[in-house]
Amino acid sequence: MKKVIKATVSNIIVALFIFIFTIGGIFLCLGRDIKNNISLIDKITVVEAENKEEKVIEVDKITNYLSSYPSYGEKYATLEIDKIDLNKDVYFGDTYEILKNGVGHNAGSYFPSEGGSIVYLGHNTPDMFRRFSELEIGDIITVKTSYGTFNYKIYDMQVIDETDKDKLPIQREEEILMIYTCYPFNALGHTTNRYVVYSKLVSGEEA
Amino acid sequence: MNKLLKYIFAIILYLSLTIVVLINILNSTILSKEYILNKLEESNYYNNIYTEVENNFENYIYQSGLDPIVLENIVSRDKIKEDTNIIISNIYDGNNKVIDLEVVRNNLSTNIDKSLEDRYLSEENKKAINKFIDIIINEYEDTIMNTDYSSKINTGISSINNKINMINIIMIILVIISILSLILLNIKKKRRKLSIFGIPLLALGLLLITIYLYIILNIDINNIVILNDAISIAVHYILNGIVIKFLINGSIFTILGILIIVIGNMLRYKKVKKMS
Numbered sequence: 456m457k458k459v460i461k462a463t464v465s466n467i468i469v470a471l472f473i474f475i476f477t478i479g480g481i482f483l484c485l486g487r488d489i490k491n492n493i494s495l496i497d498k499i500t501v502v503e504a505e506n507k508e509e510k511v512i513e514v515d516k517i518t519n520y521l522s523s524y525p526s527y528g529e530k531y532a533t534l535e536i537d538k539i540d541l542n543k544d545v546y547f548g549d550t551y552e553i554l555k556n557g558v559g560h561n562a563g564s565y566f567p568s569e570g571g572s573i574v575y576l577g578h579n580t581p582d583m584f585r586r587f588s589e590l591e592i593g594d595i596i597t598v599k600t601s602y603g604t605f606n607y608k609i610y611d612m613q614v615i616d617e618t619d620k621d622k623l624p625i626q627r628e629e630e631i632l633m634i635y636t637c638y639p640f641n642a643l644g645h646t647t648n649r650y651v652v653y654s655k656l657v658s659g660e661e662a
Numbered sequence: 663m664n665k666l667l668k669y670i671f672a673i674i675l676y677l678s679l680t681i682v683v684l685i686n687i688l689n690s691t692i693l694s695k696e697y698i699l700n701k702l703e704e705s706n707y708y709n710n711i712y713t714e715v716e717n718n719f720e721n722y723i724y725q726s727g728l729d730p731i732v733l734e735n736i737v738s739r740d741k742i743k744e745d746t747n748i749i750i751s752n753i754y755d756g757n758n759k760v761i762d763l764e765v766v767r768n769n770l771s772t773n774i775d776k777s778l779e780d781r782y783l784s785e786e787n788k789k790a791i792n793k794f795i796d797i798i799i800n801e802y803e804d805t806i807m808n809t810d811y812s813s814k815i816n817t818g819i820s821s822i823n824n825k826i827n828m829i830n831i832i833m834i835i836l837v838i839i840s841i842l843s844l845i846l847l848n849i850k851k852k853r854r855k856l857s858i859f860g861i862p863l864l865a866l867g868l869l870l871i872t873i874y875l876y877i878i879l880n881i882d883i884n885n886i887v888i889l890n891d892a893i894s895i896a897v898h899y900i901l902n903g904i905v906i907k908f909l910i911n912g913s914i915f916t917i918l919g920i921l922i923i924v925i926g927n928m929l930r931y932k933k934v935k936k937m938s
Contacts, residue, residue, distance in 0.1 A: 462927040466857050469669075470864035470919065473676055477869055493880050501887045551721030578724040637725045643783070644726055644790030645797055 512602045514568045521566055521602070532567070534558050534575065534634075535597040539586040545598070549576055558583075558634075564625055567598045567605040568659055571627035575634040579650075584636035587612075587650055596632060596654050607632040607654035614638050617647045630656035668847050668858055671840045676862030678836035680869060683911055685830045691904045693823060695754035698900065699747070705899040708743045710892035715742065715805050719798055726794050729777045736769040737802060745806050753816050761806065763799050770795050808889055857926030864919025870912030877905050 482489070512531075513522040525531035525547040532545040549559030558577045565571035577583045596607045615622040615635075623633055631653060638650035691697050702708065719733045745761040752759060774791060783791070841859075848855045877883075883901045887894045 458931050459924075459927045462857065462930070463924050466861055466923045466927070467864065467920070470861045470868070470923075473673065473861065473865040474868040474872075477680075477865070478872060496881055496886065499887055500882045500885045551718075555721070555724070580724050642727050642790060643778070643787045644728070644792070644794035645722070646725070646790055 512600070514602055519568060519570050521569065524566070527562065528553060530557070531560075532598050532600040535599065536590070536594070537597075538591075538594045539589050541584075541586070543577070543583065545575065554578055561623075565627065565630075567600055567630075567632075567656075568603055569627070570630045572623070572625045573598075573630070573632045574623055574625075575632065577634070577636055579636040579638070579640050579642075584634070584650075585640055587634075587636060587652060588640055590652060595657075596634070596652075598632070603660055605659040606657050608657045609652055609654045611653040613651050613653070615649050615651055617649055619649075622651060632656070664847060668844060668855065671843045671847070672858055672862050675837060675840035675844065675859075676865050678833045678840065679862060680866050681833045682830060682837060683866065683870070683915075685826055685833070687904065687907045687911065688826065689830075691907060692900065693754075693819065693826070695750060697903070698750060698754070701899045701903060702746070702750075702896055705896045707892055707896045708739055708746065710895060711746070711805065711890075712737070712739050712742050714890045714892045715802060718801050718805050722794065722797055722801065728774060728791075728794070732770065732773040732777050733798075734773065736766055736773060736798075741765065742806065749807055753819050756820055761803070763803060766802055767795060767799055770798055805890070808893075855926065856929060857923045860919045860922030860924075860926060862919075863915050863922060867912050867914070867916030867919050870908050870915060872912075874905055874908040874912060877908070 511522075512524075514520075515522060527548045528546060528550070530544045530546050533542060534545050535542050544557035545560055546553045546557055547560050547562065549561050553559045554577060558575050560566075561574035561576065564574040567573060579585050579587070590609060590612065592609055592611070594609045596609065598605045598607070613622060623635070632655075633651055633653055635649045635651040637646050638648040639646065640650070715737055716733070719736075720730070723730050723733055748757075748759045748761050751757050774795070844855075844858055848858070883905065884898050886897055886901070888897055
Protein backbone atom coordinates (compact mmCIF):
# COMPACT_ATOMS: atom_id res chain seq x y z
CA MET A 456 0.00 0.00 0.00
CA LYS A 457 2.81 2.37 0.86
CA LYS A 458 4.37 1.80 -2.53
CA VAL A 459 1.03 2.53 -4.23
CA ILE A 460 0.67 5.78 -2.31
CA LYS A 461 4.28 6.73 -3.00
CA ALA A 462 3.92 5.98 -6.72
CA THR A 463 0.59 7.81 -6.90
CA VAL A 464 1.99 10.89 -5.17
CA SER A 465 5.03 10.93 -7.44
CA ASN A 466 2.80 10.62 -10.53
CA ILE A 467 0.63 13.49 -9.26
CA ILE A 468 3.73 15.60 -8.65
CA VAL A 469 4.86 14.94 -12.24
CA ALA A 470 1.41 15.98 -13.47
CA LEU A 471 1.56 19.14 -11.32
CA PHE A 472 5.00 19.91 -12.67
CA ILE A 473 3.77 19.60 -16.25
CA PHE A 474 0.75 21.77 -15.42
CA ILE A 475 2.86 24.49 -13.73
CA PHE A 476 5.33 24.42 -16.58
CA THR A 477 2.47 24.93 -19.06
CA ILE A 478 1.02 27.84 -17.05
CA GLY A 479 4.48 29.40 -16.83
CA GLY A 480 5.00 28.97 -20.55
CA ILE A 481 1.62 30.50 -21.38
CA PHE A 482 2.25 33.56 -19.22
CA LEU A 483 5.77 33.97 -20.52
CA CYS A 484 4.77 33.82 -24.16
CA LEU A 485 1.26 35.26 -24.07
CA GLY A 486 1.10 37.10 -20.75
CA ARG A 487 1.11 40.57 -22.29
CA ASP A 488 -1.50 39.66 -24.92
CA ILE A 489 -3.72 38.14 -22.24
CA LYS A 490 -3.47 41.31 -20.09
CA ASN A 491 -4.20 43.55 -23.09
CA ASN A 492 -7.24 41.50 -24.07
CA ILE A 493 -8.56 41.52 -20.52
CA SER A 494 -8.21 45.30 -20.30
CA LEU A 495 -10.05 45.58 -23.65
CA ILE A 496 -12.85 43.47 -22.23
CA ASP A 497 -12.85 45.65 -19.10
CA LYS A 498 -13.60 48.63 -21.33
CA ILE A 499 -16.85 47.03 -22.48
CA THR A 500 -17.81 45.95 -18.98
CA VAL A 501 -20.21 48.26 -17.22
CA VAL A 502 -20.84 47.98 -13.51
CA GLU A 503 -23.38 50.33 -12.01
CA ALA A 504 -22.16 52.12 -8.90
CA GLU A 505 -24.08 50.80 -5.93
CA ASN A 506 -24.26 54.06 -4.05
CA LYS A 507 -24.06 57.09 -6.25
CA GLU A 508 -22.83 59.98 -4.19
CA GLU A 509 -24.40 63.25 -5.17
CA LYS A 510 -21.75 65.44 -6.75
CA VAL A 511 -21.37 68.98 -5.50
CA ILE A 512 -20.57 71.12 -8.51
CA GLU A 513 -18.90 74.47 -8.00
CA VAL A 514 -17.39 77.00 -10.33
CA ASP A 515 -13.66 77.57 -10.03
CA LYS A 516 -13.28 81.34 -9.55
CA ILE A 517 -10.01 81.54 -11.45
CA THR A 518 -10.53 79.24 -14.44
CA ASN A 519 -14.36 79.37 -14.49
CA TYR A 520 -14.37 75.64 -15.15
CA LEU A 521 -16.65 73.43 -13.08
CA SER A 522 -15.16 71.45 -10.17
CA SER A 523 -16.81 68.29 -11.47
CA TYR A 524 -19.05 67.36 -14.37
CA PRO A 525 -22.27 65.38 -14.64
CA SER A 526 -22.01 61.84 -15.99
CA TYR A 527 -23.11 61.20 -19.55
CA GLY A 528 -26.88 60.83 -19.53
CA GLU A 529 -27.25 62.54 -16.15
CA LYS A 530 -29.79 65.31 -15.62
CA TYR A 531 -28.04 68.42 -14.37
CA ALA A 532 -30.24 71.45 -15.15
CA THR A 533 -33.64 72.73 -16.22
CA LEU A 534 -34.35 74.92 -19.23
CA GLU A 535 -37.09 77.52 -18.80
CA ILE A 536 -38.56 79.81 -21.46
CA ASP A 537 -41.52 81.66 -19.93
CA LYS A 538 -42.61 83.09 -23.31
CA ILE A 539 -43.61 79.64 -24.54
CA ASP A 540 -44.31 78.00 -21.13
CA LEU A 541 -41.36 75.69 -21.51
CA ASN A 542 -39.79 73.97 -18.49
CA LYS A 543 -37.71 70.94 -19.39
CA ASP A 544 -34.92 68.86 -17.86
CA VAL A 545 -31.47 69.15 -19.40
CA TYR A 546 -29.29 66.06 -19.66
CA PHE A 547 -25.59 65.86 -20.41
CA GLY A 548 -25.29 64.12 -23.77
CA ASP A 549 -27.40 64.04 -26.91
CA THR A 550 -28.30 60.46 -27.71
CA TYR A 551 -31.76 59.54 -28.95
CA GLU A 552 -32.50 58.02 -25.55
CA ILE A 553 -31.70 61.33 -23.85
CA LEU A 554 -33.77 63.34 -26.32
CA LYS A 555 -36.78 61.17 -25.53
CA ASN A 556 -36.66 62.45 -21.96
CA GLY A 557 -35.76 66.10 -22.39
CA VAL A 558 -33.17 68.53 -23.67
CA GLY A 559 -29.76 67.21 -24.68
CA HIS A 560 -26.49 69.01 -24.03
CA ASN A 561 -23.91 68.50 -26.78
CA ALA A 562 -20.93 66.89 -25.05
CA GLY A 563 -18.45 68.92 -27.10
CA SER A 564 -19.69 72.26 -25.77
CA TYR A 565 -19.16 74.12 -22.51
CA PHE A 566 -21.38 74.35 -19.43
CA PRO A 567 -23.26 77.40 -18.13
CA SER A 568 -20.81 79.76 -16.32
CA GLU A 569 -17.74 78.51 -18.20
CA GLY A 570 -17.81 81.48 -20.56
CA GLY A 571 -18.03 79.56 -23.81
CA SER A 572 -20.45 78.08 -26.35
CA ILE A 573 -23.20 75.90 -24.93
CA VAL A 574 -25.19 73.77 -27.38
CA TYR A 575 -28.57 72.33 -26.40
CA LEU A 576 -30.85 70.34 -28.68
CA GLY A 577 -34.29 68.81 -28.61
CA HIS A 578 -37.16 67.50 -30.72
CA ASN A 579 -39.70 69.87 -32.29
CA THR A 580 -42.60 68.04 -30.70
CA PRO A 581 -45.51 70.01 -29.16
CA ASP A 582 -44.23 69.38 -25.64
CA MET A 583 -40.67 70.44 -26.49
CA PHE A 584 -39.53 73.04 -29.02
CA ARG A 585 -42.53 73.17 -31.39
CA ARG A 586 -43.32 76.72 -30.22
CA PHE A 587 -39.85 78.06 -31.02
CA SER A 588 -41.47 79.91 -33.93
CA GLU A 589 -43.08 82.24 -31.30
CA LEU A 590 -39.73 83.31 -29.86
CA GLU A 591 -38.45 86.80 -30.64
CA ILE A 592 -35.21 88.67 -30.24
CA GLY A 593 -34.96 89.90 -26.66
CA ASP A 594 -36.80 86.96 -25.06
CA ILE A 595 -35.13 85.42 -22.02
CA ILE A 596 -34.02 81.83 -21.62
CA THR A 597 -33.16 80.60 -18.11
CA VAL A 598 -30.95 77.65 -17.25
CA LYS A 599 -31.13 76.53 -13.62
CA THR A 600 -28.37 74.28 -12.31
CA SER A 601 -27.32 73.09 -8.86
CA TYR A 602 -24.46 75.60 -8.98
CA GLY A 603 -26.38 78.63 -10.22
CA THR A 604 -29.11 80.21 -12.33
CA PHE A 605 -28.16 81.74 -15.67
CA ASN A 606 -30.22 84.02 -17.91
CA TYR A 607 -29.63 84.37 -21.63
CA LYS A 608 -31.17 86.94 -24.01
CA ILE A 609 -32.03 85.87 -27.54
CA TYR A 610 -30.19 87.87 -30.22
CA ASP A 611 -30.67 85.80 -33.36
CA MET A 612 -32.58 82.92 -34.91
CA GLN A 613 -31.45 81.06 -38.04
CA VAL A 614 -32.40 78.12 -40.21
CA ILE A 615 -29.33 76.03 -41.03
CA ASP A 616 -28.55 72.72 -42.68
CA GLU A 617 -27.92 69.76 -40.33
CA THR A 618 -24.37 69.47 -41.68
CA ASP A 619 -23.58 73.16 -41.17
CA LYS A 620 -21.44 72.89 -38.06
CA ASP A 621 -19.94 76.36 -38.65
CA LYS A 622 -23.25 77.84 -37.52
CA LEU A 623 -22.75 76.24 -34.10
CA PRO A 624 -19.23 77.46 -33.33
CA ILE A 625 -17.50 76.24 -30.19
CA GLN A 626 -15.46 79.06 -28.65
CA ARG A 627 -14.56 80.42 -25.21
CA GLU A 628 -14.52 84.15 -25.70
CA GLU A 629 -18.13 84.73 -24.84
CA GLU A 630 -20.87 82.68 -23.17
CA ILE A 631 -23.45 81.93 -25.84
CA LEU A 632 -26.29 79.44 -25.54
CA MET A 633 -27.39 77.90 -28.86
CA ILE A 634 -30.50 75.74 -28.87
CA TYR A 635 -31.56 73.90 -32.01
CA THR A 636 -34.34 71.67 -33.21
CA CYS A 637 -35.62 70.23 -36.48
CA TYR A 638 -37.19 72.56 -39.02
CA PRO A 639 -39.81 73.13 -40.44
CA PHE A 640 -41.74 72.70 -37.17
CA ASN A 641 -44.68 71.01 -38.85
CA ALA A 642 -42.60 68.94 -41.24
CA LEU A 643 -43.41 65.34 -42.02
CA GLY A 644 -40.73 62.70 -42.32
CA HIS A 645 -37.02 63.38 -42.09
CA THR A 646 -35.86 66.96 -42.35
CA THR A 647 -32.34 68.17 -42.94
CA ASN A 648 -32.87 71.72 -41.69
CA ARG A 649 -32.38 72.93 -38.16
CA TYR A 650 -33.79 75.99 -36.39
CA VAL A 651 -31.21 77.59 -34.11
CA VAL A 652 -31.91 80.13 -31.37
CA TYR A 653 -28.84 82.11 -30.33
CA SER A 654 -28.71 83.83 -26.95
CA LYS A 655 -26.06 85.60 -24.86
CA LEU A 656 -25.50 85.42 -21.10
CA VAL A 657 -26.94 88.54 -19.47
CA SER A 658 -26.90 87.52 -15.82
CA GLY A 659 -25.76 84.64 -13.71
CA GLU A 660 -26.28 83.98 -10.02
CA GLU A 661 -24.16 81.26 -8.47
CA ALA A 662 -25.75 79.06 -5.82
CA MET B 663 16.11 5.61 -21.78
CA ASN B 664 12.79 3.76 -21.80
CA LYS B 665 11.52 5.84 -18.89
CA LEU B 666 12.62 9.08 -20.59
CA LEU B 667 10.80 8.11 -23.80
CA LYS B 668 7.66 7.33 -21.81
CA TYR B 669 7.67 10.78 -20.23
CA ILE B 670 8.35 12.43 -23.60
CA PHE B 671 5.38 10.66 -25.15
CA ALA B 672 3.30 11.49 -22.08
CA ILE B 673 4.11 15.16 -22.62
CA ILE B 674 3.32 14.90 -26.34
CA LEU B 675 0.03 13.20 -25.41
CA TYR B 676 -0.67 16.00 -22.93
CA LEU B 677 0.06 18.82 -25.37
CA SER B 678 -1.82 17.29 -28.29
CA LEU B 679 -4.78 16.29 -26.09
CA THR B 680 -4.91 19.84 -24.67
CA ILE B 681 -5.19 21.29 -28.15
CA VAL B 682 -7.79 18.68 -29.19
CA VAL B 683 -9.90 19.47 -26.11
CA LEU B 684 -9.63 23.24 -26.61
CA ILE B 685 -10.57 22.92 -30.27
CA ASN B 686 -13.50 20.71 -29.41
CA ILE B 687 -14.70 23.18 -26.78
CA LEU B 688 -14.64 25.86 -29.51
CA ASN B 689 -16.29 23.57 -32.08
CA SER B 690 -19.10 22.71 -29.67
CA THR B 691 -19.68 26.31 -28.63
CA ILE B 692 -18.77 29.49 -30.48
CA LEU B 693 -18.11 27.68 -33.76
CA SER B 694 -21.35 25.71 -33.56
CA LYS B 695 -24.47 27.13 -35.20
CA GLU B 696 -26.72 24.93 -33.03
CA TYR B 697 -25.04 26.15 -29.85
CA ILE B 698 -25.49 29.79 -30.85
CA LEU B 699 -29.14 29.26 -31.82
CA ASN B 700 -29.81 27.48 -28.50
CA LYS B 701 -28.23 30.29 -26.55
CA LEU B 702 -30.25 32.88 -28.48
CA GLU B 703 -33.43 31.03 -27.45
CA GLU B 704 -32.28 30.65 -23.85
CA SER B 705 -31.41 34.32 -23.55
CA ASN B 706 -34.78 35.38 -25.02
CA TYR B 707 -32.79 37.18 -27.73
CA TYR B 708 -35.58 37.37 -30.29
CA ASN B 709 -37.97 39.13 -27.89
CA ASN B 710 -35.20 41.39 -26.61
CA ILE B 711 -34.09 42.42 -30.08
CA TYR B 712 -37.72 43.04 -31.05
CA THR B 713 -37.97 45.50 -28.13
CA GLU B 714 -34.66 47.05 -29.20
CA VAL B 715 -35.93 47.48 -32.76
CA GLU B 716 -39.14 49.13 -31.54
CA ASN B 717 -37.23 51.47 -29.20
CA ASN B 718 -34.87 52.45 -32.00
CA PHE B 719 -37.77 53.20 -34.35
CA GLU B 720 -39.28 55.44 -31.67
CA ASN B 721 -36.15 57.59 -31.71
CA TYR B 722 -37.06 58.85 -35.16
CA ILE B 723 -40.80 59.26 -34.82
CA TYR B 724 -40.75 62.26 -32.47
CA GLN B 725 -39.18 64.63 -34.92
CA SER B 726 -40.92 63.22 -37.97
CA GLY B 727 -44.29 64.80 -37.30
CA LEU B 728 -45.90 61.47 -38.08
CA ASP B 729 -48.33 59.67 -35.83
CA PRO B 730 -46.47 56.99 -33.81
CA ILE B 731 -49.14 54.57 -35.01
CA VAL B 732 -47.31 54.33 -38.36
CA LEU B 733 -44.64 52.21 -36.67
CA GLU B 734 -47.10 49.61 -35.40
CA ASN B 735 -46.81 46.11 -36.80
CA ILE B 736 -44.26 46.95 -39.46
CA VAL B 737 -42.03 44.21 -38.05
CA SER B 738 -43.12 41.01 -36.28
CA ARG B 739 -41.21 38.81 -33.84
CA ASP B 740 -41.34 35.98 -36.41
CA LYS B 741 -39.79 38.25 -39.03
CA ILE B 742 -36.99 39.17 -36.64
CA LYS B 743 -36.37 35.50 -35.82
CA GLU B 744 -36.33 34.63 -39.52
CA ASP B 745 -33.89 37.41 -40.33
CA THR B 746 -31.63 36.57 -37.39
CA ASN B 747 -31.53 32.93 -38.53
CA ILE B 748 -30.57 34.06 -42.03
CA ILE B 749 -27.66 36.03 -40.58
CA ILE B 750 -26.54 33.09 -38.42
CA SER B 751 -26.82 30.78 -41.41
CA ASN B 752 -24.71 33.16 -43.48
CA ILE B 753 -22.02 33.11 -40.82
CA TYR B 754 -21.95 29.38 -40.13
CA ASP B 755 -23.07 27.79 -43.38
CA GLY B 756 -21.30 30.22 -45.68
CA ASN B 757 -24.57 31.26 -47.29
CA ASN B 758 -25.06 34.62 -48.87
CA LYS B 759 -28.77 35.21 -48.31
CA VAL B 760 -30.05 38.74 -48.00
CA ILE B 761 -32.71 39.68 -45.47
CA ASP B 762 -35.98 40.89 -46.98
CA LEU B 763 -36.40 44.56 -46.14
CA GLU B 764 -39.15 45.20 -48.68
CA VAL B 765 -41.73 43.73 -46.32
CA VAL B 766 -40.82 46.28 -43.65
CA ARG B 767 -40.75 49.09 -46.21
CA ASN B 768 -44.15 48.15 -47.61
CA ASN B 769 -45.72 47.84 -44.16
CA LEU B 770 -44.37 51.24 -43.12
CA SER B 771 -45.43 52.92 -46.40
CA THR B 772 -48.94 51.48 -46.06
CA ASN B 773 -49.23 52.72 -42.47
CA ILE B 774 -48.03 56.19 -43.42
CA ASP B 775 -50.40 56.38 -46.41
CA LYS B 776 -53.32 55.40 -44.16
CA SER B 777 -52.47 57.96 -41.49
CA LEU B 778 -52.03 60.74 -44.04
CA GLU B 779 -54.77 59.84 -46.53
CA ASP B 780 -56.75 63.04 -45.94
CA ARG B 781 -53.72 65.29 -46.06
CA TYR B 782 -52.26 67.12 -48.98
CA LEU B 783 -48.57 66.33 -49.34
CA SER B 784 -46.16 68.59 -51.18
CA GLU B 785 -43.25 67.16 -53.14
CA GLU B 786 -40.98 68.21 -50.30
CA ASN B 787 -43.17 66.33 -47.79
CA LYS B 788 -43.09 63.21 -49.99
CA LYS B 789 -39.29 63.35 -50.25
CA ALA B 790 -38.97 63.82 -46.50
CA ILE B 791 -41.33 60.89 -45.86
CA ASN B 792 -39.34 58.65 -48.23
CA LYS B 793 -36.15 59.69 -46.44
CA PHE B 794 -37.81 58.81 -43.13
CA ILE B 795 -38.75 55.36 -44.47
CA ASP B 796 -35.15 54.80 -45.65
CA ILE B 797 -33.86 55.74 -42.21
CA ILE B 798 -36.25 53.32 -40.49
CA ILE B 799 -35.22 50.50 -42.85
CA ASN B 800 -31.52 51.23 -42.23
CA GLU B 801 -32.15 51.31 -38.51
CA TYR B 802 -33.85 47.90 -38.69
CA GLU B 803 -31.07 46.43 -40.77
CA ASP B 804 -28.41 47.85 -38.52
CA THR B 805 -30.06 46.65 -35.31
CA ILE B 806 -30.55 43.12 -36.66
CA MET B 807 -27.35 42.77 -38.60
CA ASN B 808 -24.92 45.30 -37.15
CA THR B 809 -23.57 45.52 -40.66
CA ASP B 810 -20.15 46.84 -39.57
CA TYR B 811 -19.44 43.68 -37.60
CA SER B 812 -21.32 40.94 -39.46
CA SER B 813 -19.06 40.94 -42.53
CA LYS B 814 -15.96 40.79 -40.30
CA ILE B 815 -17.49 37.90 -38.32
CA ASN B 816 -18.45 36.04 -41.53
CA THR B 817 -14.90 36.06 -42.90
CA GLY B 818 -13.39 35.47 -39.46
CA ILE B 819 -15.45 32.36 -38.65
CA SER B 820 -14.91 30.60 -42.00
CA SER B 821 -11.14 31.15 -41.96
CA ILE B 822 -10.92 30.01 -38.32
CA ASN B 823 -12.97 26.89 -39.09
CA ASN B 824 -10.62 25.75 -41.87
CA LYS B 825 -7.48 26.26 -39.85
CA ILE B 826 -8.92 24.71 -36.73
CA ASN B 827 -10.11 21.57 -38.47
CA MET B 828 -6.68 21.02 -39.95
CA ILE B 829 -4.97 21.49 -36.60
CA ASN B 830 -7.53 19.20 -34.95
CA ILE B 831 -6.76 16.37 -37.37
CA ILE B 832 -3.00 16.73 -36.86
CA MET B 833 -3.41 16.77 -33.07
CA ILE B 834 -5.69 13.71 -33.08
CA ILE B 835 -3.06 11.87 -35.10
CA LEU B 836 -0.44 12.92 -32.53
CA VAL B 837 -2.67 11.71 -29.69
CA ILE B 838 -3.05 8.33 -31.37
CA ILE B 839 0.67 8.09 -32.07
CA SER B 840 1.62 8.95 -28.50
CA ILE B 841 -0.94 6.50 -27.03
CA LEU B 842 0.32 3.73 -29.31
CA SER B 843 3.92 4.58 -28.48
CA LEU B 844 3.20 4.45 -24.73
CA ILE B 845 1.48 1.07 -25.19
CA LEU B 846 4.43 -0.24 -27.22
CA LEU B 847 6.92 0.97 -24.63
CA ASN B 848 4.90 -0.84 -21.95
CA ILE B 849 4.07 -3.88 -24.10
CA LYS B 850 5.96 -6.36 -22.00
CA LYS B 851 4.62 -4.91 -18.78
CA LYS B 852 1.29 -3.59 -20.07
CA ARG B 853 -0.42 -3.51 -16.72
CA ARG B 854 2.43 -2.04 -14.85
CA LYS B 855 2.51 1.47 -16.19
CA LEU B 856 -1.10 2.30 -16.82
CA SER B 857 -0.55 5.28 -14.52
CA ILE B 858 1.56 6.96 -17.23
CA PHE B 859 -1.69 7.67 -19.10
CA GLY B 860 -3.16 9.35 -16.04
CA ILE B 861 -0.41 11.98 -15.79
CA PRO B 862 -1.30 13.91 -18.96
CA LEU B 863 -5.01 13.63 -18.18
CA LEU B 864 -4.54 15.05 -14.68
CA ALA B 865 -2.30 17.86 -15.96
CA LEU B 866 -4.89 18.71 -18.63
CA GLY B 867 -7.71 18.69 -16.09
CA LEU B 868 -5.82 21.06 -13.81
CA LEU B 869 -5.06 23.35 -16.75
CA LEU B 870 -8.72 23.54 -17.82
CA ILE B 871 -9.87 24.26 -14.25
CA THR B 872 -7.20 26.96 -13.93
CA ILE B 873 -8.40 28.57 -17.18
CA TYR B 874 -11.97 28.49 -15.84
CA LEU B 875 -10.93 30.13 -12.56
CA TYR B 876 -8.78 32.74 -14.30
CA ILE B 877 -11.65 33.76 -16.56
CA ILE B 878 -14.28 34.05 -13.82
CA LEU B 879 -11.91 35.94 -11.52
CA ASN B 880 -10.70 38.42 -14.14
CA ILE B 881 -13.62 38.93 -16.49
CA ASP B 882 -17.02 40.14 -15.35
CA ILE B 883 -18.89 38.29 -18.09
CA ASN B 884 -22.37 39.22 -16.88
CA ASN B 885 -21.64 42.94 -17.13
CA ILE B 886 -20.23 42.97 -20.63
CA VAL B 887 -22.07 45.46 -22.82
CA ILE B 888 -21.87 45.10 -26.61
CA LEU B 889 -23.95 47.20 -29.00
CA ASN B 890 -27.32 46.76 -27.23
CA ASP B 891 -28.96 44.92 -24.34
CA ALA B 892 -30.28 42.06 -26.48
CA ILE B 893 -26.87 41.21 -27.90
CA SER B 894 -25.16 41.77 -24.53
CA ILE B 895 -27.45 39.28 -22.77
CA ALA B 896 -26.97 36.71 -25.56
CA VAL B 897 -23.19 37.16 -25.27
CA HIS B 898 -23.40 36.56 -21.50
CA TYR B 899 -25.18 33.24 -22.10
CA ILE B 900 -22.73 32.22 -24.84
CA LEU B 901 -19.62 33.04 -22.82
CA ASN B 902 -20.96 31.49 -19.61
CA GLY B 903 -21.68 28.31 -21.59
CA ILE B 904 -18.10 28.22 -22.86
CA VAL B 905 -16.66 28.82 -19.40
CA ILE B 906 -18.77 26.03 -17.89
CA LYS B 907 -17.39 23.64 -20.52
CA PHE B 908 -13.89 24.38 -19.25
CA LEU B 909 -15.00 23.50 -15.73
CA ILE B 910 -16.82 20.32 -16.77
CA ASN B 911 -14.01 19.07 -19.00
CA GLY B 912 -11.44 20.06 -16.40
CA SER B 913 -13.26 18.17 -13.66
CA ILE B 914 -13.69 15.06 -15.84
CA PHE B 915 -10.05 14.95 -16.85
CA THR B 916 -8.83 15.62 -13.31
CA ILE B 917 -10.95 12.80 -11.86
CA LEU B 918 -10.09 10.46 -14.75
CA GLY B 919 -6.40 11.25 -14.41
CA ILE B 920 -6.34 10.58 -10.67
CA LEU B 921 -8.35 7.36 -11.11
CA ILE B 922 -6.06 6.02 -13.82
CA ILE B 923 -2.98 6.88 -11.74
CA VAL B 924 -4.37 5.23 -8.61
CA ILE B 925 -5.78 2.17 -10.41
CA GLY B 926 -2.64 1.86 -12.52
CA ASN B 927 -0.40 1.88 -9.46
CA MET B 928 -2.65 -0.51 -7.55
CA LEU B 929 -2.60 -2.98 -10.46
CA ARG B 930 1.14 -2.56 -10.85
CA TYR B 931 1.95 -3.33 -7.23
CA LYS B 932 -0.70 -6.08 -7.01
CA LYS B 933 1.02 -7.79 -9.97
CA VAL B 934 4.44 -7.28 -8.38
CA LYS B 935 3.12 -8.66 -5.07
CA LYS B 936 1.69 -11.73 -6.84
CA MET B 937 4.94 -12.34 -8.66
CA SER B 938 6.93 -12.04 -5.41
